[in-house]
Amino acid sequence: xxxxxxxxxxxxxxxxxxxxxxxxxxxxxxxxxxxxxxxxxxxxxxxxxxxxxxxxxxxxxxxxxxxxxxxxxxxxxxxxxxxxxxxxxxxxxxxxxxxxxxxxxxxxxxxxxxxxxxxxxxxxxxxxxxxxxxxxxxxxxxxxxxxxxxxxxxxxxxxxxxxxxxxxxxxxxxxxxxxxxxxxxxxxxxxxxxxxxxxxxxxxxxxxxxxxxxxxxxxxxxxxxxxxxxxxxxxxxxxxxxxxxxxxxxxxxxxxxxxxxxxxxxxxxxxxxxxxxxxxxxxxxxxxxxxxxxxxxxxxxxxxxxxxxxxxxxxxxxxxxxxxxxxxxxxxxxxxxxxxxxxxxxxxxxxxxxxxxxxxxxxxxxxxxxxxxxxxxxxxxxxxxxxxxxxxxxxxxxxxxxxxxxxxxxxxxxxxxxxxxxxxxxxxxxxxxxxxxxxxxxxxxxxxxxxxxxxxxxxxxxxxx
Numbered sequence: 001x002x003x004x005x006x007x008x009x010x011x012x013x014x015x016x017x018x019x020x021x022x023x024x025x026x027x028x029x030x031x032x033x034x035x036x037x038x039x040x041x042x043x044x045x046x047x048x049x050x051x052x053x054x055x056x057x058x059x060x061x062x063x064x065x066x067x068x069x070x071x072x073x074x075x076x077x078x079x080x081x082x083x084x085x086x087x088x089x090x091x092x093x094x095x096x097x098x099x100x101x102x103x104x105x106x107x108x109x110x111x112x113x114x115x116x117x118x119x120x121x122x123x124x125x126x127x128x129x130x131x132x133x134x135x136x137x138x139x140x141x142x143x144x145x146x147x148x149x150x151x152x153x154x155x156x157x158x159x160x161x162x163x164x165x166x167x168x169x170x171x172x173x174x175x176x177x178x179x180x181x182x183x184x185x186x187x188x189x190x191x192x193x194x195x196x197x198x199x200x201x202x203x204x205x206x207x208x209x210x211x212x213x214x215x216x217x218x219x220x221x222x223x224x225x226x227x228x229x230x231x232x233x234x235x236x237x238x239x240x241x242x243x244x245x246x247x248x249x250x251x252x253x254x255x256x257x258x259x260x261x262x263x264x265x266x267x268x269x270x271x272x273x274x275x276x277x278x279x280x281x282x283x284x285x286x287x288x289x290x291x292x293x294x295x296x297x298x299x300x301x302x303x304x305x306x307x308x309x310x311x312x313x314x315x316x317x318x319x320x321x322x323x324x325x326x327x328x329x330x331x332x333x334x335x336x337x338x339x340x341x342x343x344x345x346x347x348x349x350x351x352x353x354x355x356x357x358x359x360x361x362x363x364x365x366x367x368x369x370x371x372x373x374x375x376x377x378x379x380x381x382x383x384x385x386x387x388x389x390x391x392x393x394x395x396x397x398x399x400x401x402x403x404x405x406x407x408x409x410x411x412x413x414x415x416x417x418x419x420x421x422x423x424x425x426x427x428x429x430x431x432x433x434x435x436x437x438x439x440x441x442x443x444x445x446x447x448x449x450x451x452x453x454x455x456x457x458x459x460x461x462x463x464x465x
Contacts (some may be wrong), residue, residue, distance in 0.1 A: 001281055002092065010136055010451055012080060012235075013079035013082075013235050013236065014081065015238075017082075018236055018238050019236060020236045020237045020238065020242065021237075022237070022239075022241065023246075024157060024170065024237075025233070025236070025242055025246040026173075026246040026250045027170045027172075027250075028173070028292065029251045030173035030177060030250050031168075031173040031176060031297060031300055031301060031304075032226075032229070032256045033250065033251050033258065034173070034176040034177065034180055034255075034257070037112070037115060037116065038254075038255050038258030038262060039259070039261060039272050039273060039274055040053075040115075040262060040272055040273065040348075041058075041222050041255075041259050041262065042058070042258065042261060042266065042272055043060060043194075043221035043262045043263060043271070043273070044272070045057060045218065045259065045263065046201060046202055046217065046263045046266035046267045046272065047201060047202045047203045047266075048201050048203075048212070048218075050197075050201055050203050051196050052197065053212055054201075054215065054260075054263045054267075055256075055260060055382075056212075057212055057215035057333045058255075058256055060219070060254060060258050061216040061217065061218065061221075061222065061223065062138035062219050062220075062252055062255055062259075063223075063252060064216075064437070064438060065220040065221065065222060065223020065224040065225075065437060066223040066226070066247075066251055066252055067248070068224070068366050068441055069223055069366055070244060070247050070248045071366075071374075072084075072224075072227060072366035072367075072369040072373075073227050073230045073231035073369070074234040074244055074247045075240065075243075075244065076231070076369075076373050076375075076379070076417070077230075077231035077234045077243075079120045079240065081235050081236060082383065083231050083235060083311050084227070084231025084369070084385075085100075085101055085105075085231075085311070085385070086315055087369075087373070087381065088100070088180070088365075088369060089386055090372055090376075090377060090381075090386075090395050090402070090461075091368050091369060091372040091402060091404075091405040091448065092368075092401070092402050092405040092406065093396075093397040093400045093402040094389040094397075094400040095127075095399060095400030096389050096400065096401045096402055096405055096406055097403075098316035098317065098400075099406075100365070100409070101313060101316040102313070102316065103313045104361045104362070105228050105309060106313070107358070108225070108362065109229075109306065109309040110337055110340075112305055113151075113154075113302050113305065113306060113333075113334070113337040114336070114337040115347050115351065116301055116338035117150050117151050117298070117302065117337050117338075117340070117341050118143065118288075118340070118341055118344040119147060119273070119298055120147060120150035120295040120296075120298040120299060120302075121143040121145070121146030121147030121148075121149075122138060123146065123295035124142065124146025124147075124149065124150070124291075125137070125140060125142040125143045125146055126278075126279060126291055127288050127291050127295075130279050131288070138276070139344045139345045142343070144341045144344065147344070148341055149304070150295065151337060154302040154306065155327075155330055155334055155440075157299065157303040158302075158303040158306055159326065159330055162414075168300045168303075169210025170410060172293075172296065172297050173254075175267075175297075176209050176293070176297050177257070179290050179293060181257070183278065184257075184260070186278075186281040187261065187264050187265055189282070191264075196268055196328055199268055200340070201267075208372075210427065210431075210432055213432050213435055214420070217420060217435045217436050218352060218355060218356060219259075220359070220363075220435065220438070221355045221358070221359030221362075221363075221437060222355060224359050224362045224366060224437060225358065225359060226251060226452070228284075228309060229245055229305045229308045229363065230308075231308070232311050232312070233308065235337060278290050278291055291362060293307060294325060294382070302403050306330065308336075309333065309351075310330055313333075315327065315439070325430075346440045352422065353422050353423055357417075357422055359416075360412075360413045360417055360422075360436070360440065361409065361413045362390060363436075363437045363444070364408065364409045364443075364444035365417070366388060367408075367412055367440070367441030367445040368405055368408050368409060370445060371446075371448050371449050372405075372448065375445075375449060382394055389440075393460075394460060403451070403455060404447075404451035404452045404455050408445070408448035408451060409449065411443060412443050412444025412447070413444075415436075415437075415439065415444075419431045419434075419439065419440070420435070432436075
């Protein structure tokens with residue numbers, strides 16, 4: 001129906017349809033940021049650096065990653081009321097955006113959804129263990145069952161659209177903020193500040209500088225990883241001020257608080273996941289209540305990231321998926337995450353590799369998006385032409401592919417993986433000075449602008465508005 005096309009389809013939102021205030025968007029971002037993945041990020045950072053260096057690495061990394069992520073997604077989407085993938089048609093072409101969405105974006109968001117489901121399952125398992133008085137294991141069958149239940153509830157929330165998601169987040173986010181502070185208090189009471197500051201990193205390299213830079217790079221990747229979500233959510237806000245600062249500040253502050261708790265737990269207890277230590281420290285009643293709340297927070301986070309991804313899939317498929325009911329389309333997305341709940345240990349062990357490899361490609365996408373919107377298009381978009389795509393002239397390319405964007409994406413990601421290979425852990429000497437994400441984004445942007453000048457000489461780049 002046309003009346004709901006702006007919510008479940010690809011139409012841009014009119015100003016009267018943008019319902020989120022700055023506070024609403026802050027709660028959405030806070031709920032996203034304090035899902036249990038943030039604790040796992042803190043624990044992963046503790047593998048490389050101690051508490052003080054870890055805080056510095058997380059602040060620097062997230063500040064850098066969120067900066068160019070917000071500029072690349074939130075600004076344009078809020079102004080034009082369209083999700084970021086539609087606005088990428090100028091940089092990649094209609095078919096090029098589809099290729100990007102059905103590879104990099106789909107794999108990335110399915111990975112994050114799988115991780116959230118598994119972590120919700122672990123919280124469920126710990127609750128059942130406490131109530132039953134038996135150890136069910138960190139990766140036992142109850143984790144899978146809990147993950148599948150979490151997916152089912154996330155689908156139910158998601159099927160009702162972004163307004164419902166926003167209402168749940170307005171309840172979840174303040175509670176998560178309070179609970180995170182409570183968990184930090186429990187940690188300090190049950191260990192000590194001295195033990196925390198004296199704790200050594202868990203599995204560092206021999207080179208202290210390399211440890212710090214890898215920790216910074218990992219956290220840059222975490223900041224950039226919000227790109228597939230933020231544009232689609234930011235278009236729901238009423239003004240640029242209500243979008244940009246809540247996106248940057250909400251994600252940065254909330255993420256850091258949760259990451260610091262996760263890092264502190266990993267350094268002192270050997271495990272960053274609160275599902276492991278919350279019940280022993282908080283007691284059965286408080287511990288179970290906190291774990292139930294955390295599990296539900298993961299569900300709302302899952303709903304938020306999948307909403308954005310499904311919009312991208314629908315608009316990138318042309319007419320192929322336009323007639324598929326929203327509930328059916330969202331249910332189909334959860335098939336792979338449901339399968340991955342049967343392999344919870346794998347999801348935890350490959351977490352850092354997943355974040356870094358996906359970050360290599362998302363970093364390049366951000367660089368290209370920035371170059372296209374701010375430099376090439378001068379922040380002017382013709383929405384009618386954008387929606388016409390291949391049927392129009394301004395954003396139509398041969399075979400629907402803008403090769404300048406595709407080649408720049410490959411170049412940026414390749415440069416990242418040359419500087420730092422998260423699979424083999426090989427690095428270039430210069431990585432310890434410049435890291436990988438920001439240089440890769442710059443390379444992608446420069447390659448895109450250079451190729452655009454060569455391949456599209458004389459072509460109109462600026463929309464009528």
